[in-house]
Amino acid sequence: MFDSSSSQDLADALTGEIHDLPAGTRITTHRELVRRFGVSATTVSRALAILTRRGLIDSRPGAGTYRTAARPEARAGDTAWQEAALELTNHIGSPSGTPRGFKAPALLSTLATAGPDVVDLNGGYLHPELQPLTALATALSRAARRTGAWDRPPVGGVPELRDWFAADIGGGLGRHDVLVCGAGQSALATALRALGQPGDPVVVESPTYPGTMAAAHAAGLRMVPVPLDGDGIRADYLDEALTRTGARVVVVQPLFQNPTGTSAPIERGREIRAIARGHGAFVVEDDFARHMAHADSGPTPPPLIADDPDGTVVHIRSLTKATSPNLRVGALAARGPVVARLRAALVVDTMFVPAPLQLTALEVVTAPGWKRGLAALGSALAHRRRTAVDAVSATFGAHALAVVPRGGYHLWVSLPDHLDGRQFSAAALTNGVALTPGDNYYPTDNSAPHVRLSYVAAPSAADVGDAVRRLGPLLAEG
Template identity: 40%
Template sequence: MSNDSTSRIAAGLRDWMAGAAPGARLPSTRSLVAEYQASPVTVQKALRTLTAQGLIESRPGVGTFVRAVRAARPADYGWQTAALGTPRAPLRPVSTAMRSAPNDVIAFHSGYPDRELLPERLVRAALARTSRSEAALSRPPAAGLPELQSWFAQELLAATPAGVTPPTPSDVVVLPGSQSGLSSVFRALVGSGQPLLVESPTYWGALLAAAQAGVRVVPVPSGPGGPDPEELDRAFEETGARLFYAQPNYANPTGAQWSPRVGDAVLDVVRHHGAFLVEDDWAHDFGISTDAMPVAARDDSGHVVYLRSLTKSVSPGIRVAAVTARGPARDRILADRRAESMYVSGVLQAAALDVVTQPAWQTHLRGLRHQLQSRRDLLVGSLRDLAPRAHVEHVPAGGLNLWARLPDGTDVDRLVRDCEAAGVIIAAGSDWFPAEPAGPFIRLNYAGPNPAAFREGARIIGRVLDAS
């Protein structure tokens, strides 16, 4: 019999049970076969379906019975409010960038590159090799595998100018992703209730980590070329802050990249105030028309705490990053990491190291540069042609995102809802502001899936904007 017959019998029995008392015995299989003109196998399939749904229960040697439905008592968690007290900081909602999306929509919202932009063969081969290695069964050092620490240190060494003392492998602490590194840095170097300077707009995950650490966020306006060093100096002076969080290369969400002149000026301000710059180099591997230029490479006095992640460029499944810091700052961060997670999975560390030390890794990065440029230019051109009111002031030289300014007065939340109803998911720019948004913005990821749909997505955004 077909599945239609199974469904027909199950539906008929549900109707019968609706008028039966809990514990009532169902007709025998023989009776059901005769009533529905079906085979015993089909009847048994229908009974198994109802059993899986919790509607009936079988008692061997006795029969099958309607299951008694117990009224669920409403859960009461009110006691937890008194036990937990008031949260130390408002709980920020998870950003739209972390949402999963069905395949039938045009997704511009994600913070991750599409699978086809990842070194899939390298990752699979690395995981296969690592699963057979000693790393699969041993506990790595708390600061990370020495070979991986050396690789991160060498990456900074390659950008270090003459006359500057480069970091050593012992300055590196391996992390289970840069998000956990941000939490540790804010807890260890800022502390609850203390001020933290951040670029505005900035990475929403840094704002989330700051909120959970209980630090007081102070925004510093930042444009396509980075922050104004004089504004930064004034913020340090007025707040007494000792830490500035920033993304000098391909900032999320704006795509801004600091020039060496701005980087040096910011570093001078930080040094003058005896403070730290936390440099989040999340997009180091995503340069298009320029290369990432870490400010940390020009500092040898411990003022820059440098975060470098491989999660987005290698694989979201291999959450490995590192923080490079010197002196007591490094010791405090490591102490926090030990308390938080003790160590990072040796399998993931070994797999990440395997990928980035293969000759094919550099080949992949060269190809990635061209793929990102093609996608970026396609989306920029599509917006200019089909959604000109979503104005992209700055075409980024790298990274994954476009930052689009909308007409004044645009209801961004409504725009997001209307676009999603039309099949396009976008992220409201408000997620990236530590205080009130400086205007109506949206962030669009050009590294997402299905670039063939970019023009259609831009057309829908333009149509919804025109109708708003």
């Protein structure tokens, strides 16, 4: 058993083992390191990243991790002084408040890559088998040939792409209500910094997307968690939280919420908007899964911004989840003076999204096959969901799923009370299955054990079903 959970300590321990290995030697697998040292998958991933930066190892997708060729050792310096210089204090020449923080382990864990011997039920991006690779390649080629492809784009985004986003979001929005940004996480970070000051409270769902928590920490905001029910964030608790804290920002995912999968019906959406408007608060609507409705979903509720003449809602729409993690293009949409504030924050953050990337996105969404591709994706997602639900029900029991969402890409699975989500996820990895512990989604401590199971990062539906069934023996442990 390895006594420390520090990725730095683990990297140091492995350095001695790896240093004298011949170049080209395959390194112990990710899951074996978890089992051997008794640490989390995230700790192992970070330790391997440190070793990669040191030039000791090199990961080859689908093949494993190998010892690199020997390099001349760099002159070692003393970087210990950085610990004090990087300490983020809020009491030296500045008002007291909530310090900003850039520790985002839960968010980083969503980007951890599984080894070739692990079935990935953790990742939130489409496996290449589900990505529209031909359409993306064609769009990239066409975008590169466009006149002015390498000219600097307008700060708010390529006008035609802003027009498309406005029409896609609906609600009578126009070009000047839309700003093109670098996908959903970038939009969240920009919106929270634009709308809040360090130390301000921000209301978030509980549980919620780890990227929301990371963005709030980075902006120095104080999170106020509000629980969910089967229809999304609870309106009565939202009203109480806004009254008690005076918060001016609420962050919600009303459609196929991550991680629970709940969707707010039209009536609940109206309540959320009305309560926020009554308190003079903005609602940041993260509509991340709008293009991931399943073939059997039926009509989905319109976005909150569709019926928002007073400008309460700041809407986030992204193309990334339904296409490729590399098509990092999304939109911020709002009405009123807040658009100017968002534009200023966006300029500070990124200046602008590169024109070739925007034009590639424009080619993708205006191509004749865009809607056909979404329909095909919806059918594939429905098939994977049914496979995952059947496997979860057979392995964990029918009670394990409070919600079976017909959209998005994940299931929120309850564990028996005697189990711990983090320990269960670590044990799952040693059995060749990568999961996300439910604790990653809570701003505060949580007593009900869960895991989130994603069914889009694995190669096939069959792989998803087999991996879930592999977890059965772990349920009796703990």
